[in-house]
Structure formats: structure tokens, C-alpha cells
Amino acid sequence: MQTLKLWSKMLFRQWYKKLILAAILGVGLYCSFYLLDNGKNKWKFSKSTQTTRQKTESQDVVEIDPESQIQDNQNVYKVPKENIHIHTCPACFGKDLCTDIETGSLELYKNSKTESHDLSWREAILHKADKVVVSSVSDSSWNKFDQYICNNASKKFPCDVSTGIMASYLASNRVMTADGLRNLYRVLDKSRSEVVLPICATNKLVDELKATFDDDGDGQLNKEEQAQLMTALLMHPSYVLLKFQDTVNTNLPIPNFQGTCGRLAVWEGGLTPLEDHLQESFEERAGLASQLLQLVDDFQNEDPNWYFLYTEFSYNSLSVTKEGEILLTNLQDVAIIDKTLFPQTEDLISGTNERLCNDICFQKFTRDILTSPNVTGVCSQLRHYGQLMYAIVCKQILSDLEEHKTEGFFNYDGNKDQQKSEYSGLLHSPPEKDRENIEEVLRECVQETTAGGRNQAVEELQDILEIYLSYNDVDHENEDGNDDEYEEEENDKESENY
Structure with a gap:
């Protein structure tokens, strides 16, 4: 035992410096490997976090089509086809503005609809420049009118009113007389006060209304043109008066007429x-x-x-x-x-x-x-x-x-x-x-x-x-002349200074 202790002391003295250096080296290597591995893991976590953030940010951003954004911001929209009822013609007002509507040249302003009795009005813009009013009649009134056409033409309701009106009283010769126009209110069981435009009709007025609705200019009223005239007199006499003013070339203080398409009438707006x-x-x-x-x-x-x-x-x-x-x-x-x-x-x-x-x-x-x-x-x-x-x-x-x-x-x-x-x-x-x-x-x-x-x-x-x-x-x-007077005064002052 004594020999072993002496041997150990001798080795320690001889190798203690080398052992210390080896221990230091071992600890250093261990620390280096640990830090290196930990750094890799931190880098992986950092990269993963960055990728996750980028994915989250890309999900929050909603890309908007510039054209659709412009449309959303606009305050106008094209006339819906279901509002026109072109299929009912000639049980309608006419077709002269239909091309403009089909090409989108007539646009309605959102939230501009107003109603009074059986009529409705919408503000609109024509050809991107002219403010107009688009008017029609209530669905309930049109429904009553369509029922009359079907019944009078001996057709079961609902029927094709575009052909039914051509076989009805409204397209006959009997209605296109002074007496026929004066009694037109009876067609829909209305009172005279509801169809007052022709209440004092004479043969002269009959002829002038024929000229007003003679759209093809042949000097006479065919059945289709007559059907449109009768539809307008019964459903929207405002439109008849506007068109009448253009025909007789009088200058009344009423809006200018623009045209019609199906069951829509259009006239001057911006009022x-x-x-x-x-x-x-x-x-x-x-x-x-x-x-x-x-x-x-x-x-x-x-x-x-x-x-x-x-x-x-x-x-x-x-x-x-x-x-x-x-x-x-x-x-x-x-x-x-x-x-x-x-x-x-x-x-x-x-x-x-x-x-x-x-x-x-x-x-x-x-x-x-x-x-x-x-x-x-x-x-x-x-x-x-x-x-x-x-x-x-x-x-x-x-x-x-x-x-x-x-x-x-x-x-x-x-x-x-x-x-x-x-x-x-x-x-x-x-x-x-x-x-x-x-x-x-x-x-x-x-x-x-x-x-x-x-x-x-x-x-x-x-x-x-x-x-x-x-x-x-x-x-x-005075308002128009203020600037001129001011300039004259300034010129006089300048002359005095010189």
C-alpha cells in the first residue's frame, strides 16, 4: 500500500501539468460543440419563425383587382335587363334608346330611386355626360294593364302581350277618334281624372297625336305605333306630353325628352x-x-x-x-x-x-x-x-x-x-x-x-x-365689373406714381 501511494505522488508531480492541460482542452471542446449545436438550432427556429410570419402576413393581404375596385367605387350601374321589359313591345313606350342601354351608355345612380303614386324615377347619366331621369310605372299597374290586354284579345292571362295588344281594342280604329280618346279612361276602369290628357280631345288632337307617334314618318299610324301611343296615354301621359312638345315645336317650361326603351321613359335630369x-x-x-x-x-x-x-x-x-x-x-x-x-x-x-x-x-x-x-x-x-x-x-x-x-x-x-x-x-x-x-x-x-x-x-x-x-x-x-374697376384703379395709381 505504501509503495502504491509513493508511485501515485510521483506520477502526479510528473504529469499534473499535462493532465490540467488535457482537462482544459476537453472542457473547451465540449463547450465548442455545445454552442455550435445550439446555434444551429437557434438558426433553424429563427428561420422557421420568419417563414411562419411571412406566411401569416401574406394571408392577411387581400389583393384587389384594380378594375373591380373602380367599379365598386363608382356610383352608377347599368340598367338591369329585367327593368326594361322589351319583350312586351309594342305594349310599351318605344325602342329608340335601346341601343344606348345595350351598350351601357345609360347608367343609373345608386340609391336614387323615388316613388310617387304609381310612378318611379331614377337619376341616371347618359353618354357619361348628360344627367337624365329614368321613369316607369309600378309593377302592379303594369300587371293590371297586361291582364286587360289578354282578356280583351281573348287570351288566357298571363299571355304574350306583345301579340295580344295587336288584337285588342287599343290597336283598333275605334279608339283613334276624338270620342275614343275622351273615353279612354274606361279601358282600365279608371276615372276621367286619371286620364286627363285627352279629356277634351278633338279630331285635330287625334291627328297631332298620330303625328307625334308616327316614328317611321310615313304620314300614318300603323298598329304598332298606335299600340305604343295607347300604352303611353293610359300608363304614362307625362311621356306623351314630352314627346308632343317636340312634335308641335312649342317651348313649354317642361323637361326635354330623351327617348324610351321598353317600359322605361327618359328625359332631362340634373334638376x-x-x-x-x-x-x-x-x-x-x-x-x-x-x-x-x-x-x-x-x-x-x-x-x-x-x-x-x-x-x-x-x-x-x-x-x-x-x-x-x-x-x-x-x-x-x-x-x-x-x-x-x-x-x-x-x-x-x-x-x-x-x-x-x-x-x-x-x-x-x-x-x-x-x-x-x-x-x-x-x-x-x-x-x-x-x-x-x-x-x-x-x-x-x-x-x-x-x-x-x-x-x-x-x-x-x-x-x-x-x-x-x-x-x-x-x-x-x-x-x-x-x-x-x-x-x-x-x-x-x-x-x-x-x-x-x-x-x-x-x-x-x-x-x-x-x-x-x-x-x-x-x-x-357689379360682380362682373368689379375686376375691371379694380384694374382701372390700379392703373390710375401707377400713372400717378410715374
């Missing part, structure tokens, strides 16, 4: 409702009021052959162009009267021998024209009763007097507390210097106190409004 102008200056409103009175005068006197009667004036029936021109846009209830019906006596032409006419007088006239078997006799007296249009305009639109606040011109039930109008009168808040005069003539316009007083009041009101129109002209001249 603002009259109600949107109620907060304008009095000078601006005076200009609109003056135009409105002139509109009534135009309906009576603009065309030497035709007199236009309209008794539904309201804020909802009038619009204003961007140039500030007032137009009648709800044309469903306009009647066209042949002026040859009027007696050509000197006293009527000059306006003498006038009679006092207010509520009871006007009510009797409107009742007679809607119910009398001798409707042509009533129509011949229309020149005198046409002043009803002035009375309605003054009460329903121009006046802001409390006594004129009730809706509707006629107060049939005698209840003066009937529903109040939601709008102010267009001539509200007049300048103090003219307030009394304006209120006085508006009262006489609505309820005349002497024979001929209403027409006289309209003339006086126009004279008052003319003063404010002159103010507008002066203001515009």
Missing part, C-alpha cells in the same frame, strides 16, 4: 326640387316666383293652337335647373286642349265681360269637366276657368299667409283646420317696404273680390317682382 330653394335670398325667390307665374301664362298663351291645363301645382311637381330655370316635372295631370274649341268673340279675347270666380265657381267647373256628358261644351269655356291655375299657384306655393297654409286648393268638407302645408311660401319674409302690397295681391289672386281681380293681381305681383329681378341684374353687372 333640384323647388323646395330646396326656400332659404335663398328674397331676390332669388322672387325670380323663381316670377317664372312660375310666367309658366302659367305660357300654358295658356305660348302656343297659338294648344292650351294646357294643370291643376296639381305643388312643391313636389316643380324643379329648378342648374341655370335657375323653373320647370314643371310632374306632368301626369296635364290636359291638352284644342284652342279651336274656344269661342272667337272679341269680348273673350280682350278679357272683358269677366265673371267673379272662386271656390264654388271652380268646383262646379272641375266637376263638370270630369262628369258632364257634354264635355266638349265645358272645354269650350275653359279659357275663362283657366285662371284657376293662378289661384292654385298663389295659394299652394307663393303665399306664406296663415290663411293659405292648408293643403289643397279646394276645401270640400268646410274644415279650415285641415292638414297644414309642410313648406313655407316661396315669397316668405318679403322686405318690409313691399310686404303689405305682396300680401294684398296674393289674397286677391287666391280669392278675388271683383270680376277680373285675379288677373289684375297677377299683373301687379309681376310688377313688384320685376323690381327685384332688376336688383339681381344690377348685382350681377
Whole structure:
């Protein structure tokens, strides 16, 4: 044992440095391998994490087709085929705009649809430039019309109305007479008040309507053209009036007609409702009021052959162009009267021998024209009763007097507390210097106190409004001349400095 201990001490002394170096070397190698392996694993984890992040980011990014994005951002869309109903023609309005619709030249604005009674309107743009209105009739009304065609043509409903209408009364010679047009309302069991355009029809009006719908220009109305005319008279008389204006070449304050396709009618758009102008200056409103009175005068006197009667004036029936021109846009209830019906006596032409006419007088006239078997006799007296249009305009639109606040011109039930109008009168808040005069003539316009007083009041009101129109002209001249005056002053100053 003693020998072993001595031997160990001797080896330790001789080799301890080498053993220490070997141990250090071994530990160093171990640490190196450990760090190297750990680094590889960290690099693998880092790469894996980076790849995962890239995959996640690529999943979050949704690539959008630039063209579809433009379409989503646009506020217009093409006319849906199901809205056109071209297959129903000639039980429709026509086809002259169908090419534009097929090529996408007519586009509807989103969320622009408005409805009133049986009609609907959509704002649209034609050829990327012209704002227009696209109008049609409710599906329920078309359904009733289609049922009539099928039944009258001895066909079971539903049927092919495009062929059915050609075998129906609407394509026959019997309906294309003055008496046939006056009684057209009976076709769909309507009242006369629902088909008023031909209510005073004469042979002259029949001929003019034939010319209006003679699309092929051969001087006569074939069955297809007649079917379209009858469809329009029954379903959308506004469109008939627009097209009629183009034919007779008169300049009425109504929109310009653009065309039709199937059961859609298109006319001038880009208008603002009259109600949107109620907060304008009095000078601006005076200009609109003056135009409105002139509109009534135009309906009576603009065309030497035709007199236009309209008794539904309201804020909802009038619009204003961007140039500030007032137009009648709800044309469903306009009647066209042949002026040859009027007696050509000197006293009527000059306006003498006038009679006092207010509520009871006007009510009797409107009742007679809607119910009398001798409707042509009533129509011949229309020149005198046409002043009803002035009375309605003054009460329903121009006046802001409390006594004129009730809706509707006629107060049939005698209840003066009937529903109040939601709008102010267009001539509200007049300048103090003219307030009394304006209120006085508006009262006489609505309820005349002497024979001929209403027409006289309209003339006086126009004279008052003319003063404010002159103010507008002066203001515009000053605005246009301001820059020139400023330049002249600056030039004078420069000359003085030199």
C-alpha cells in the first residue's frame, strides 16, 4: 500500500501539468460543440419563425383587382335587363334608346330611386355626360294593364302581350277618334281624372297625336305605333306630353325628352326640387316666383293652337335647373286642349265681360269637366276657368299667409283646420317696404273680390317682382365689373406714381 501511494505522488508531480492541460482542452471542446449545436438550432427556429410570419402576413393581404375596385367605387350601374321589359313591345313606350342601354351608355345612380303614386324615377347619366331621369310605372299597374290586354284579345292571362295588344281594342280604329280618346279612361276602369290628357280631345288632337307617334314618318299610324301611343296615354301621359312638345315645336317650361326603351321613359335630369330653394335670398325667390307665374301664362298663351291645363301645382311637381330655370316635372295631370274649341268673340279675347270666380265657381267647373256628358261644351269655356291655375299657384306655393297654409286648393268638407302645408311660401319674409302690397295681391289672386281681380293681381305681383329681378341684374353687372374697376384703379395709381 505504501509503495502504491509513493508511485501515485510521483506520477502526479510528473504529469499534473499535462493532465490540467488535457482537462482544459476537453472542457473547451465540449463547450465548442455545445454552442455550435445550439446555434444551429437557434438558426433553424429563427428561420422557421420568419417563414411562419411571412406566411401569416401574406394571408392577411387581400389583393384587389384594380378594375373591380373602380367599379365598386363608382356610383352608377347599368340598367338591369329585367327593368326594361322589351319583350312586351309594342305594349310599351318605344325602342329608340335601346341601343344606348345595350351598350351601357345609360347608367343609373345608386340609391336614387323615388316613388310617387304609381310612378318611379331614377337619376341616371347618359353618354357619361348628360344627367337624365329614368321613369316607369309600378309593377302592379303594369300587371293590371297586361291582364286587360289578354282578356280583351281573348287570351288566357298571363299571355304574350306583345301579340295580344295587336288584337285588342287599343290597336283598333275605334279608339283613334276624338270620342275614343275622351273615353279612354274606361279601358282600365279608371276615372276621367286619371286620364286627363285627352279629356277634351278633338279630331285635330287625334291627328297631332298620330303625328307625334308616327316614328317611321310615313304620314300614318300603323298598329304598332298606335299600340305604343295607347300604352303611353293610359300608363304614362307625362311621356306623351314630352314627346308632343317636340312634335308641335312649342317651348313649354317642361323637361326635354330623351327617348324610351321598353317600359322605361327618359328625359332631362340634373334638376333640384323647388323646395330646396326656400332659404335663398328674397331676390332669388322672387325670380323663381316670377317664372312660375310666367309658366302659367305660357300654358295658356305660348302656343297659338294648344292650351294646357294643370291643376296639381305643388312643391313636389316643380324643379329648378342648374341655370335657375323653373320647370314643371310632374306632368301626369296635364290636359291638352284644342284652342279651336274656344269661342272667337272679341269680348273673350280682350278679357272683358269677366265673371267673379272662386271656390264654388271652380268646383262646379272641375266637376263638370270630369262628369258632364257634354264635355266638349265645358272645354269650350275653359279659357275663362283657366285662371284657376293662378289661384292654385298663389295659394299652394307663393303665399306664406296663415290663411293659405292648408293643403289643397279646394276645401270640400268646410274644415279650415285641415292638414297644414309642410313648406313655407316661396315669397316668405318679403322686405318690409313691399310686404303689405305682396300680401294684398296674393289674397286677391287666391280669392278675388271683383270680376277680373285675379288677373289684375297677377299683373301687379309681376310688377313688384320685376323690381327685384332688376336688383339681381344690377348685382350681377357689379360682380362682373368689379375686376375691371379694380384694374382701372390700379392703373390710375401707377400713372400717378410715374
